Amino acid sequence: MAASVDFDGDDDLLLLGFHGFGNDEHEMIRIIDALYAGTGREANYISFRGTYDRPFIGNSYWYPDGCGVAERRRECTRVGEAVVKLLRSPVYDRFRKVLIGFSQGGYLSYRMVLEHPDVFDAAVLMSPSFKGEEDAKTIEGSTWFALCYGDGDHTIPASDQRNAREVLARTGRLFHHVCPGLGHGINDEEIAALHSWLFGADRA
Template sequence: MRLQMVSDFDTGGKGPLFLMFHGYGNDESEMVRIIDAVYVGTGEAPDYLSFRGTYARPYMGGAYWYPDGCGVDERQRKCAAVGEAVASLLDSAAFTNRKKVLVGFSQGGYLSYRLVKAYPNLFDAAILLSPSFKGEEGARLDSSARLFLAYGSSDRTIPLPDQHNARLVLEDTGHLTYREYPGMGHAICDAEIIDLHDFVNQL
């Protein structure tokens, strides 16, 4: 698998390296806009690799990581294939001493969770924004990565049982920061950007 991405990072940099995965029907620029917003006013430029979904969406544009409505087994297989490619990419001296932070929205949030699960010692943190979580009932995550999980109170794209299960699974790690934003749907809001800024500053 060959991942498509946009990047902006200094190989000699000291700050965290963000590895970012967009939601269904979008592209790599979605996550760049989010991380740029987190850093507005800081005078710093974030170092990132932002990836495009491995499947192009027909007719309407954008991309996705796994087919909408596919079964749990297929979803996990697609995530595993991306994980192998990402882990191979990071097996380079350029990334050895960098903190590595996953950032994903919706499908990309679920993918980020699966990467932490598959490579529990590779990533220092994972920011999971409105992730899908179907099929993870009773799952266990054994990783020391710091986790940020967020949903909007009006998000009906991700079923409420899946949202609750995501929180239960991640809280069991002992290092989860959870936020719920009143009135927000399946989206990102200004208050969330502020909370992400605070979370990133503590890494």
């Protein structure tokens, strides 16, 4: 049975968006807009831009492509600490915080929950990289997770995808969705599945 969040009818969500390698903050704004389409609600969100700009071809990333596990974790820690510090402002007290990230941003979101288990109510991980997490610690706290991959995604190795599902499933708070025919990307089916999970239209 799929785990489901209890956000239906609430307008107190704050979505925190983290884009993938080589994109920018507008990637997550488009995704958030799509998730909210047809709800009659206005999304509250902050969409962040990667900490490193790519020279010559533009846009940003959170950690260097191909870097080692230690460096990747270190960069995620730096971002996570800055985000949590930002969220300590009283202006955000009324919100339930939902991380949402694609690829690098999905992995970053996972690491933020792991290191700050009492801050985030949910985390939407879309095609997250997961290399080096074979020894992943137990995830403390009460954060709900949504994990999505396409069954044609060859950018993230199948072993890493399986490991991500196993690690998150151990929490007992995982919604897992596989999109047929989708590569390393996002499509309407995935958006519809996440929309139902977030807003309660089709809970399992």
